[in-house]
Amino acid sequence: DRLHDRAAARTREDPPRLARLRRLLTGVILSTLFALIVLAVGPKTAGSGTFRVMSIRVIDSHTEGEPTRVIVEGGPDLGDGSIASQAERLSSEFDHLRTAVVLEPRGSEVLVGAVLRPPENSASDFGVIFFNNAGVLGMCVHGTIGVVRTLQHLGRVSDDSGTRIRLDTPVGRVTAAIRADGGISVENVSSRRTTRSVRVDLHDRTVHAD
Numbered sequence: 001d002r003l004h005d006r007a008a009a010r011t012r013e014d015p016p017r018l019a020r021l022r023r024l025l026t027g028v029i030l031s032t033l034f035a036l037i038v039l040a041v042g043p044k045t046a047g048s049g050t051f052r053v054m055s056i057r058v059i060d061s062h063t064e065g066e067p068t069r070v071i072v073e074g075g076p077d078l079g080d081g082s083i084a085s086q087a088e089r090l091s092s093e094f095d096h097l098r099t100a101v102v103l104e105p106r107g108s109e110v111l112v113g114a115v116l117r118p119p120e121n122s123a124s125d126f127g128v129i130f131f132n133n134a135g136v137l138g139m140c141v142h143g144t145i146g147v148v149r150t151l152q153h154l155g156r157v158s159d160d161s162g163t164r165i166r167l168d169t170p171v172g173r174v175t176a177a178i179r180a181d182g183g184i185s186v187e188n189v190s191s192r193r194t195t196r197s198v199r200v201d202l203h204d205r206t207v208h209a210d
Contacts (some may be wrong), residue, residue, distance in 0.1 A: 056101070059153065061146040067108075068146025069101060071115045072154065083120045083127045087170040090115070090129055091136040098131045109133040112143045120168040126151070127168040138171040145184045148176045 057073035076094040078086040090098065100106065102113045109132075117127030128147055130137040137143075148165055151157035157165055163178040172189040179185055197208045 054097070056097075058101070059150045061149050061153075063142040063145040063149075066142040066146075067111050068140075068143045068150075069107065069111055069113045070147055070150045071101065071113065072150070075115045078115075078117065078129075083117060083129060083168045084170040086117060086127075087129045087136050087138075090131065095135075098136070102131065102133055107133075112137070112140050112146075114140075114143055114147050116147070117168075119166075121173065124166040124168045124173055125157075126165070129170060136170075139169045139174060139188065141186050141188065144174055144176055144186050148178075148184050 055074050056071055059070050059072055061068050061070070076090065076097055078089050078094075098113065102111045103109070107113075111132065113131045115129050115131075117129060119125060119127050126147075128144075130140040130143045132140075144167060147167070148157060151165070152159055157163065159178065159182070161178055161180045161182075165176045165178075167174050167176065169189075174189060175187040177185050177187070193210050196210050198210070200207050200209060
């Protein structure tokens with residue numbers, strides 16, 4: 001109790017320290033995890049009966065409680081080509097890495113993972129591929145916010161209001177912007193209508209939908 005009282009007194013006497021603590025606890029990145037995860041992943045080496053070992057560095061963030069884990073070092077070799085083709089390779093050849101990163105015992109079913117890639121287009125800043133417990137994703141809005149906040153933490157993206165960060169994803173380019181209050185807004189890929197006036201027969205009426 002005496003230790004607790006002294007700690008509380010020091011906090012009351014140091015408003016800047018308290019303010020920094022509040023910003024830490026209320027920001028998008030509540031806890032930043034620099035983790036060197038040693039993963040026993042991948043198929044067994046032929047004839048050896050042993051598994052390959054990969055070392056991966058990740059940063060964990062959360063966006064209003066939605067967690068994102070960004071691989072910043074040691075990610076898979078997805079080659080060149082479009083972000084969409086690299087996402088297909090991640091799914092077909094490195095699914096063991098996806099499950100090792102986001103599932104138990106290191107993750108959970110609510111965790112979204114992201115691997116940073118070079119941009120596909122010269123006008124973009126980064127490429128990114130998202131994945132979760134079910135598989136590789138085309139896009140993820142809360143994951144985009146987590147990625148941008150992680151890039152800010154690493155000093156690779158400005159904190160200045162009005163800064164725009166263009167990210168190539170498997171479904172196209174998305175743009176994140178730093179707001180005046182420090183928040184992050186996301187402009188997603190354009191929505192489109194693929195089918196018009198689809199007839200749906202219900203038990204008491206017929207409706208049409210696009």
